[in-house]
Amino acid sequence: MSESRSQGAGRPDRSRPRRPRDEQRGGAPQGGRRQGDRQQSSGRQGGGPPQRQQRSRQKPSERAKRAEPARFAAYTLLRAVAEGGYANLEFPAIIRRHRLDTRDAAFATELGFGTLRMQGFYDAVIAAAADRPTSRIDTGVLDVLRLGAHQLLGMRVPVHAAADQTVGLARTVSGAGASGFVNAVMRRVSEATRDEWLARVVPEGGGAAALAVEYSHPEWVVTALRGALIGHGRATAEAVDTELRTLLEADNTPARVSLVARPGLASVDELVQAGASASETSPIGAVLSGGDPSGVTAVRERRAAVQDEGSQLLALALAAVPVADGVPRRWLDLCAGPGGKSGVLGALALEAGADLVAVEVSDHRADLVRSTLEPITLRAKASGVSVEVRTADGREVGDAEPAAYGRVLVDAPCTGLGALRRRPEARWRRQPGDLAQLGPLQRDLLRSAIDAVAPGGVVGYATCSPHPAETTFVVRDVLKKRDDIEVIDARPFFRDASGGELHDLGDGPAVQLWPHVHGTDAMFLTLLRKKG
Numbered sequence: 001m002s003e004s005r006s007q008g009a010g011r012p013d014r015s016r017p018r019r020p021r022d023e024q025r026g027g028a029p030q031g032g033r034r035q036g037d038r039q040q041s042s043g044r045q046g047g048g049p050p051q052r053q054q055r056s057r058q059k060p061s062e063r064a065k066r067a068e069p070a071r072f073a074a075y076t077l078l079r080a081v082a083e084g085g086y087a088n089l090e091f092p093a094i095i096r097r098h099r100l101d102t103r104d105a106a107f108a109t110e111l112g113f114g115t116l117r118m119q120g121f122y123d124a125v126i127a128a129a130a131d132r133p134t135s136r137i138d139t140g141v142l143d144v145l146r147l148g149a150h151q152l153l154g155m156r157v158p159v160h161a162a163a164d165q166t167v168g169l170a171r172t173v174s175g176a177g178a179s180g181f182v183n184a185v186m187r188r189v190s191e192a193t194r195d196e197w198l199a200r201v202v203p204e205g206g207g208a209a210a211l212a213v214e215y216s217h218p219e220w221v222v223t224a225l226r227g228a229l230i231g232h233g234r235a236t237a238e239a240v241d242t243e244l245r246t247l248l249e250a251d252n253t254p255a256r257v258s259l260v261a262r263p264g265l266a267s268v269d270e271l272v273q274a275g276a277s278a279s280e281t282s283p284i285g286a287v288l289s290g291g292d293p294s295g296v297t298a299v300r301e302r303r304a305a306v307q308d309e310g311s312q313l314l315a316l317a318l319a320a321v322p323v324a325d326g327v328p329r330r331w332l333d334l335c336a337g338p339g340g341k342s343g344v345l346g347a348l349a350l351e352a353g354a355d356l357v358a359v360e361v362s363d364h365r366a367d368l369v370r371s372t373l374e375p376i377t378l379r380a381k382a383s384g385v386s387v388e389v390r391t392a393d394g395r396e397v398g399d400a401e402p403a404a405y406g407r408v409l410v411d412a413p414c415t416g417l418g419a420l421r422r423r424p425e426a427r428w429r430r431q432p433g434d435l436a437q438l439g440p441l442q443r444d445l446l447r448s449a450i451d452a453v454a455p456g457g458v459v460g461y462a463t464c465s466p467h468p469a470e471t472t473f474v475v476r477d478v479l480k481k482r483d484d485i486e487v488i489d490a491r492p493f494f495r496d497a498s499g500g501e502l503h504d505l506g507d508g509p510a511v512q513l514w515p516h517v518h519g520t521d522a523m524f525l526t527l528l529r530k531k532g
């Protein structure tokens with residue numbers, strides 16, 4: 001949530017709203033309206049109007065007959081996600097299918113992705129407004145209501161447009177019967193401001209349960225992030241709450257589109273000339289303020305790519321650590337799919353005259369790595385080095401090729417709790433049990449990496465999660481049984497675009513990046529050197 005609760009707002013009456021009638025039938029509906037009256041102003045994600053909104057007095061029968069395309073597209077996205085799809089992967093095809101122009105696509109993106117993020121808060125509002133648990137509302141109708149709630153409480157769409165179009169959408173996707181119920185719930189939702197709803201639905205007493213509703217995260221994720229901030233030394237247990245709120249808010253703020261200029265293949269200047277701004281965080285990064293990244297020539301030619309600046313910094317750090325003379329000029333990316341970090345490592349290996357082996361267990365993701373690395377593979381051949389992508393289990397590489405590599409990256413499969421701002425549905429999909437399930441795999445992969453690295457070589461263990469159970473505990477457990485490893489201070493290898501050490505890297509030796517501190521995903525990196 002990007003706007004915190006207003007300090008001045010009094011705590012309104014918590015008395016239950018009237019229960020809306022399930023159905024309000026009416027006469028012939030009117031035609032759909034264009035969306036010229038959309039946002040009153042462009043509030044940030046999750047922001048809302050400070051003042052009470054004006055009620056719409058139209059009957060459902062007088063409302064939009066059909067859903068307009070941008071809202072229908074956002075609804076289609078929510079249904080695709082409900083059936084197991086990933087929003088980022090589904091949405092481009094949905095935009096094409098609904099033939100949305102740039103403006104409608106931007107509106108549908110903010111509506112669909114914002115609704116998915118803020119769903120926890122909106123469900124609490126809808127349950128109160130409908131006077132029933134959301135589990136007793138048809139899932140399609142619930143998605144329509146979530147979209148309506150986001151327009152009212154998160155996007156500053158005027159009440160009459162939000163209500164009309166939400167009822168029209170309900171009529172299109174669920175029939176006239178549902179539209180009466182939707183109309184009644186929307187009317188209830190529109191009767192209070194966002195701050196008033198927060199005061200009504202956020203549980204009293206504070207703590208994780210309250211933050212979970214206020215910032216629309218599952219309660220276990222709030223607790224996990226709190227533990228991660230303390231565990232990585234960002235805050236003390238006494239002072240963690242302010243920091244935690246900032247982090248949760250950052251999770252609700254859509255990430256900027258960051259690009260990487262793969263070293264030696266493209267330059268930041270080239271990306272800047274294509275309309276991006278140079279990154280302050282990553283020496284090989286740039287940020288697009290709008291537009292489609294595929295419009296950038298270097299991206300189309302796979303010399304550049306969309307990539308979080310934190311991932312760029314990690315790959316650069318691993319490549320910058322000094323290794324002993326004589327270690328093999330062979331680098332290994334043990335969990336490579338879909339190939340983001342391989343793209344940087346491959347380019348850097350090429351510059352260093354080293355071979356790259358990229359291992360990925362999934363066929364499909366290994367194909368993505370091949371595609372990412374294609375321009376590097378072509379250049380490598382001309383330079384006499386090799387780039388190889390293998391579909392294989394990374395856990396077996398250490399036994400099969402002991403001490404064969406000079407640098408090894410383990411970008412371990414993890415819960416992704418550090419990338420919630422990029423994957424709007426991820427927070428609702430993940431379960432606490434995932435941590436226990438991933439733990440043995442993460443440990444096995446790290447052991448294999450250590451076996452695969454030559455004495456004097458370096459291993460980077462990375463995750464896009466700050467959870468101690470998949471970061472520091474994994475490293476601690478694996479190192480307990482080894483005496484051939486020294487932990488390196490990773491901080492000096494994180495250089496920002498000015499060449500200086502990146503700010504706020506904590507006490508080391510591992511580095512934990514944070515969205516609310518560094519503007520990156522919450523990536524973790526430990527660097528380990530094999531004694532030799």
Ligand SMILES: C[S@@+](CC[C@H](N)C(=O)[O-])C[C@H]1O[C@@H](n2cnc3c(N)ncnc32)[C@H](O)[C@@H]1O
Binds near residue numbers: 359
């Ligand atoms: C966090 S992702 C890696 C992201 C990648 N480094 C990038 O920057 O694009 C983890 C990857 O590990 C792969 N993986 C999972 N188990 C594996 C195993 N046993 N061996 C190799 N790869 C595995 C997953 O399929 C997934 O693609």
